[in-house]
Amino acid sequence: MKWLKKTGRWINDRSGFSEMLKPLLDHPVPPGSKWAYVFGSATLFCFILQVATGIGLALLYQPSSDKAFQSLQYITYKATLGHTLRGIHYFGASGMIVMVGLHMMRTYITAAYKFPREMSWISGVVLLLLTISMGFTGQLLRWDNNGVWSAVVAAEQLGRVPLIGKSIARLLLGGDTLGGQSLSRFFSYHVFLFPALIFVFVGFHLWLVMRNGISEPPQAGRLIDPKTYRQWYHNMLRQNGVPFWPFAAWRDALFGSITIIAIVVLAVLFGPPALTKPPDPSIVFATPRPDWYLLWIYALFALMPAQIESYAMFFGPLLIFFLLFALPFISNKGERSPIKRPWSIVGSAFVVIVIISLLVIGNKAAWSPAFQTKSLTKTVIATKDTLALSGMTLFEQKACLYCHSINHEGGKVGPDLTHVANRLNEQQMIIRIVNGAKNMPAYGGSLSNNELNQLVAFLKTRK
């Protein structure tokens, strides 16, 4: 033991580790910085988890357009604990995004972005952008059918950038089309470029925490005055500050630990997202869906009026990030307490409600045709009514069923037709079918008179 201590002392003397770490550990923090302050460190712990599990996955992954899918199958089904490792990386990404969101919301609600911490907020917005980029490129690296189509969808969105859209889209795919060059690029971004930038900005973000100190819990009526704040903060810390380690750090450690354990438990229970078909862009029978954290954008694009959509795709993100970057310049002094800034709570609640609603709606994806429903099994027609019977078959064949439900079978794009005969008479039905409607194809060109009569006879039985 004595020998061990001696070695420890020698290492410390020659390296200066305690000199380096002691000021970091002992730096005073404002009293009362409690559970609301754990989300930033939890994000960092998730990031470290992602780096570690990412290195693990990279040991097994083949970043090559033709082999990546096979290596994913290998990781998922053959490699020892590969399934769990992928699961942790997936839920780790989810955890990081959730924690980033909570951290940001706490900062906004308590106005911690005000003087002198404007730069913390700005670097935080950059980190948010990088985190989303990591989530997106990570989904592509799965390189199954969903991965390649997600790349195409992203290229289309970038295509909406005025003037240079086509070039940026081409840059994303690495050429005119998907191919050998595509995955190498996504791999380089996801594994080298973005993580390196995250390290740089996390370093900067943490340096700012040391330089400006963590924001004290706000108090109604205690205003921020840039002229006196630094001096006041300094005095407050001298009088009431507590050493970061362990009086504030224990909460970070505990919450971070619970977060990581929860991620591992979820990974073991649910596993990683299932692999779909091979990354062959000629397989057109695919149903591309983003991972849950991007599902709200997917929902937004389905619900938005088509006329404004191309503009929204470009100006929307631009406006959001402009406002985020502008926030500390719009107001950097005065009141910090959420009680005196009720709009911050209303605004945050609004964003949370909108995103959760869009996630729920996106998960249902009622705007997508129900291609899997091929026939009406619960609908019974009297056998003597041959006209209506053939109409029912047509209803299935002419893709009506993909968009309209009868007795809970079929799509939800158009109105439910279970009781359509109570709403529309024969003439009205014919007009709709032949001419279509705002969001329904006109079938006049593809139905014979006879077929139309059969279809209407069937719909007339729906009372």
Added chain:
Amino acid sequence: MNEQTNIDRRKFLERISLLAGAIPAAIVAVPIFSALLGPLLQRQRQTWRKVANLTDIAVGETKLITYVNADPLPWAGVTAKAAAWLRRESENNFVAFSAHCSHLGCPVRWEDKAQLFMCPCHGGAYYKDGSVAAGPPPKPLTKIEVRINKTDVEIKTAPVPITTITQ
């Protein structure tokens, strides 16, 4: 050495040190950025590919055709493949549509009985001539060049059609 020369010397050394760093950085950046921006610097040529025999497809029929993109990299594997919908309008007239929906590029599928192309992503639908029938697509399906070469039907490979803000 007087005070003024000392300041001049300091400025000179500062500048030369920064320049000493900047020059190699700039030189090395050129090939790195050319790797990053490569796709913009190199134009890919397109080529004609045989996708069907004349006898494969009847007048009025719409069929899925798959082909290999022009000049794929050796390690592209199945990602070099692409799909399109080929339609025989009349004896000697073919049209081909890119399989990419004009909304966000998802793969449209042909529903033969309904005579519609339908998109799985956001519910876009197109008529047999490629014009928009329903849903969010801002413009018709993109046409691909087709030609008849003796008994073969050939299409010209094409980039993934990108819809721009002005369409």
